[in-house]
Structure formats: C-alpha cells, structure tokens
Amino acid sequence: MTRVQSRTQTTPAAQRETELAVQGQWRVVVLNDPVNLMSYVVLVFKKVFGFNESTARRHMLEVHEQGRSVVWTGLREKAEAYAFTLQQWHLTTVLEVDEAH
Numbered sequence: 001m002t003r004v005q006s007r008t009q010t011t012p013a014a015q016r017e018t019e020l021a022v023q024g025q026w027r028v029v030v031l032n033d034p035v036n037l038m039s040y041v042v043l044v045f046k047k048v049f050g051f052n053e054s055t056a057r058r059h060m061l062e063v064h065e066q067g068r069s070v071v072w073t074g075l076r077e078k079a080e081a082y083a084f085t086l087q088q089w090h091l092t093t094v095l096e097v098d099e100a101h
Contacts, residue, residue, distance in 0.1 A: 024076070024097055024098070025073055025074060025075070025097075025098035025100075026073070026074065026075065026076045026079035026080075026095050026096065026097060026098060027070045027072070027073050027079070027095065027096045027097075027098045028070070028071050028072040028073070028079050028082045028083050028086070028093060028095060029068050029069065029070050029071070029093065029094050029095070029096055030059070030063050030068065030069050030071050030086060030091050030092065030093050031063070031067065031068050031092040031093070031094065032063050032064060032067045032068065032092075033091070033092045035090070036090065036091060038060055038061075038064060041056075041060045041063065041091065042056045042057055042060045043056075044086065044089045044091060045059055045060065045071065047089075048082065048085055048086060048089065049071065049072065049082075059071050071086075073098050076095075079095055080095065083095050
C-alpha cells in the first residue's frame with residue numbers, strides 16, 4: 001500500500017477569504033449619552049475617522065436622534081482599535097457582529 005501525500009498551497013486571495021470568514025465583519029457603534037456636547041462628538045468623529053463636517057454631523061445627529069450610529073464596519077482588530085480610541089475620547093461605544101456580511 002502506497003501512501004500519497006498531497007500539499008495544497010493557498011493563494012493570498014483564498015487565505016484572505018478564509019481570514020474574513022473566520023474573523024467576520026464588526027460594527028463600531030456610538031451610543032447616545034447625556035454628557036457629551038454635539039459639537040464635541042462632531043469634533044471626535046472628524047479627528048478619529050477623518051470624516052468631513054457633513055458626514056460627522058450626520059453621524060452625530062443619528063446618535064442624538066436614534067440613540068446610536070454605526071460609524072465604521074470592518075475586521076475585528078481594527079474595530080476594537082476604533083472602539084478603544086472613541087472610549088478614550090469618552091464616547092459610549094460598543095462592538096457588534098455585522099451579520100449581514
């Protein structure tokens with residue numbers, strides 16, 4: 001009986017797809033709080049994400065009026081970094097799995 005060993009090589013694209021499947025997509029969600037001024041929240045969004053004024057104001061208004069805004073979606077490690085940074089700016093922030101992806 002002869003044993004055949006096969007080696008499969010993964011292409012970078014296939015490896016990336018596997019990594020995405022394992023890690024999944026995550027959402028960075030900013031929640032409304034009674035502490036921070038609206039102008040401060042706009043400033044933080046501009047500094048942390050590089051949003052322009054209108055995008056930062058749109059997310060701030062979403063937080064204010066709907067109680068939450070998804071400000072970023074992507075891989076978990078980067079999402080955790082954004083969430084940590086926003087928390088350092090004293091914004092109430094949570095991570096959620098993006099089940100749509």
